[in-house]
Amino acid sequence: MPDSVSTTLRFGALALALALAGTATDAQAQSRRDREAAEGLTQRMLEAEGRYRQALVQLANDDPAGMDASNAALEDMEDVMLACEKQRACSVPQLLTTYKRLLKADADAQAGQGPDEAGIDGPDGGLPTADVPAAASASALLAEDERFKRMVQLNPAVQASIRRWLTDMRVALMTSHENYQYMQHLMSPAFKRSGLPEALLFGILAKESNGRVHARSRAGAAGPLQFMPATGRRFGLGPDGTGFDTRYDPRQAADAAAVYLNERFAQHGNEIEYWLAGYNGGEGRALRVYREAAGRSFWDPSVYNQFPAETKDYVPMVIAAAWLYLHPEEYGLTFPKIDTRPATFTLERPASIYELTICLGNGNTRDGYMRALRNLNPSYEADSLLPVGTTLAGTTRIASLYKRWCVRGERADLAAELVNSDPRAAIVRTGAIEVMSVGDAPAPAALPPAPAAPRPPQAAPAAARTHRVARGETLGSIAQRFGCDVPALAGANGLRAPAYTLRLGQTLKLEGCSG
Incomplete structure (x- = not known):
């Protein structure tokens, strides 16, 4: 490896200096030439990152050429960053994401982790650098909605999926959007930091789980973004030692998904369809098909027909949901607007999420707050009685309604009574049936009592359970x-x-x- 101390100092010093530098520009003054120059710097940065990662592999294999290659790549990145600071239309924070990724790689190397342990390995155990496109970085390609439009094809398959979302699956789409609004402040930052479109996050969420964090498939995928156990472990998701599986945590799931999709970008460029095919059907298959395709798009019959039916359905459905997220007005679609300002509240009496759902009421929403409470507090079961002092995540509206309706009073008591009611208590024994006469007709003679059955011998009292x-x-x-x-x-x-x-x-x- 390169001198880890000097490498880290070079990264840290440059990143700190440039992060403190002012980058504001007058958008109206950004000429076409400025934008082309900025895109050229972005291209140089990505190429240098690819060379640096390849150098890491060389160094891990004791190849002495890796030292010179890594130093040359770092010097080129430094030159790009300094040029970006002076170039109008060039985003320094955008380019700093490259430094953050490489700082992580350098820290992993210092900790003695190989490429597999660092979580940046490709399907065959190697770094995904050979196919890094030279056109532009993920941030440059995906930062704006207009560029997202150019990255996907609104072809008949996507149009048919839009039709499905707007008809049979309209309720699922609306529910997904409502659920996402409550979790947006937890999930969207990871995609924004990575330069990935938030619409893509919503499309995956809608198709995978409808925004229910406790969703689980028969195959074992779990959470709002449906990570399989092995893939989850690769990105730091799974049991946390307390009995909670962090695949259900919306913030951590979004963080992992952003890293995963950036890996797919490194392999497939801006071919979002291949990203999604890998997300649904496994990145190994998607990468093999992509390499054999030699530049043909996902929609080419020779490519498309190599994927299973589930993936053929999944890819256009995610793109369609993302498209509707960006352009609802074009389809007469009005997503519900909800006050989702985050807040916390502390229980003043024991309660479960079920009980809170009842006492909170609807609060001017259609479905009330059970799903919001479950999504924002994924580590608690809905029927678990939570003790006094438990702090729950919610919204300012939920916190206000809790104070009003759930601390004391008739509705709070009623909610507790309903949640604690036991259906078995409704089964009661009745006494002897009284025979009534009808009109003047005499009552029928009572049947003689049946002889009493002999009592079995009394068993010894059972020990208390x-x-x-x-x-x-x-x-x-x-x-x-x-x-x-x-x-x-x-x-x-x-x-x-x-x-x-x-x-x-x-x-x-x-x-x-x-x-």
């Missing part, structure tokens, strides 16, 4: 599992309302429980 409290369990979830009345269970174990605080490993007596 107990349960040991596991991580993440609450009194409410235990009561629901074993068919207990919460107040009775609390009383049998000396737990005081309203917190019902439990300790990990505590043994509870399951008195009066039917389950």
Whole structure:
């Protein structure tokens, strides 16, 4: 590897100096020549990044030529950054994303990680640098909607998908947009930092999960962006040691998706259809087809017919949802506007998300707040009784309604009663049937009582059942599992309302429980 200290210092010093430099320009003064010059600098930066990454592979293989190659690439990047600072229409922050990626690669190298461990490996274990296009960077290609329009074809397949979103799947589209609005502040920054269009994020979200963070497929994909377990692990997603799978976390899922799509850019250039084919059907297959295609587009029959039916459906559906996100007015589409200003609120009495959904009411929305609460608090089950002091993520509207309706009063009590009601309590034994006479007709003679059956011998009283409290369990979830009345269970174990605080490993007596 290059001298890791000097490399890091060069990266850090230059990035800091340029980040502090002013980059504001008069947009009206940006001539066509300025824009062409800026795009040329962007091209040079991307080419230098590709050479640097190739040099890392050489150095990892003890090839002495890697040292000179890496130094030359770094010097070229420094020249580009300095030229960008002086060039109108050139975005220094945009080019700094390259430095951030390479700082990460350099830090991984210092930690002793190889390319596979650093999470930047290609399908065959090598760095995805051979196919890095020289035309422009991902940021330059995808930063604006107009460029996104030029990157996709509004062909009959996409048009048919637009028709599906606007007819049979209109409710799913509207629901996806509403759910996304609540999570936008968590998910969109990752795509914006990477220069990826937010519309593409929405299209993937709509097709994969309709914006439900707890969605899970039969194949094992999970979360709002449906990462498979192995792919999730590659990008830092999975069980976090507390029993929560971070694939369900919208912020972390979006971060991983942005990195994943930038990898696809490095392999396929600005061919978004190939990106999506890799996302749905596996990047190995998409890369093989792309290389064999020798420049033919995804829609070429010889290419298109190599993908399974699911991928042929997936690609135009995502593009169609992204297109509608950008251009709803062209199709008479009005997405619901929701006040989604983020806020937190702290529980003043024990409650579950189910209970909060009831007491909050609709609050001028169509469907209420259960999905928003679940999406913004993915680590909590909807029926788990959360103790006093739990802080939940929501919106300013939700926090206001909580104070008004859920802390005390008839609606709060009613919500608690409904959530704690046990259907089994409706099954009650009745006494002997009373025979009534009708009019003057005499009542029929009562049947003689049946002889009493002999009583079986009395069994010894069973030992009281107990349960040991596991991580993440609450009194409410235990009561629901074993068919207990919460107040009775609390009383049998000396737990005081309203917190019902439990300790990990505590043994509870399951008195009066039917389950």
